[in-house]
Amino acid sequence: MAPAEDTVVTATKDGDVGLVVLDRADAMNAITVELGRQLGEAFTRLAEDVRVILVRGAGGNFSVGGDFHEVQRLRAEGPEALVPLFENFGRACSAIADLPVPVVAAVEGYAMAGGFELMQACDVVLVRADAKIADNHANFGQVPGGGGSQRLPRLVGHQRALGHILSGDRMSGAQAEAWGLAYRSFTPDDFEVGVAEFVASIAKKDRDVLVKIKRLVRDGLRMPLNQGLAWERETVVQHIGGGTAAAAGIDGFTRKERA
Known part of the structure; x- marks a missing residue:
């Protein structure tokens, strides 16, 4: 892992549960080249020693997606400089399907663009009912780059996926559950307990x-x-x-x- 001062993803273990936290709370856990790299490493490192992995964001948000400040800097260096940003994050998202143990996402606050794409890649999603979720790439003149154009249609069908990506409309956590994008939504008061109980129930199994x-x-x-x-x-x-x-x-x- 990177030195402590450069750590943007923390990975810890509590018994049979692994916890992966996107740890850029001051930037609402926006995705950078380094965050994508550390995220993939964290998943791989924990997967061999636990029964379930919980992934969430620090500071009350899952992730707002790509860090536009970093995107702007990389863009100034030319198209090739952007490749590691999407490769690292895409590799981390794709790794989830190949990990031996289930990965559960606990989604609260904002889960936008890349944050929404990470949510889609997880095995099971638990959401706060008042979470703010969207593939809002089109609202900023962008196209999906973390798998959203491919995973979302497979999860919710052509009409909902294309309509959502084109419009950039927000949905709540409750709506995400209704669309089949989350296994369960919890009220704000019940979210932490609900997540803990669900993960503990998985960790008890063989x-x-x-x-x-x-x-x-x-x-x-x-x-x-x-x-x-x-x-x-x-x-x-x-x-x-x-x-x-x-x-x-x-x-x-x-x-x-x-x-």
């Missing part, structure tokens, strides 16, 4: 089970349905037939029934 379920869902979406179903059958037979977690779960259930 790591091998979490890894297999994530892989089935993430990789299965890339397959034809019949191929995905065949893979699921193969996985469950191997899991129950040879897995200690499956045996323990079944034994525990049958013991309760006999009691």
Whole structure:
């Protein structure tokens, strides 16, 4: 990692939970070349030692997207200077799908442009109902560069995705849940407790089970349905037939029934 004074993403571990924090609160966690690099490193470093990773922003905001001050500086150096900004951030977002454990986003405050794109890349999203969420690139004469033009249509369909990106309209956390962009929304008073309880419930589960379920869902979406179903059958037979977690779960259930 970079020296402490240059740290813009913090990565910590609490038992089986990894916490990744975008740590530029004074800039509303705007994305820079260095933030993208550290974000990818944080995900990779934590994933081998935990059962779930929680990602959130410091200071009450998820992220407002790309840092326009840095974009302006890089643009003055020529198009090639912009490449690391989008490569680093895009690589970090894409890495989430390939991590063995689930990544949960806790979204509050502003989640705009790149912040919204990071939210889309996560496995599970929990939002504050009053969060302010948008792909607002078009409002500033920009186009998506962190995966939004590709992930959003796959998540919500052509009409909603294109209408949203073209208009740059804001949505609330409650609306994001209604669109299927979040698993659950919480009132402001319930948000912190709700996030903590959800993450704790995931962290209690067997790591091998979490890894297999994530892989089935993430990789299965890339397959034809019949191929995905065949893979699921193969996985469950191997899991129950040879897995200690499956045996323990079944034994525990049958013991309760006999009691």
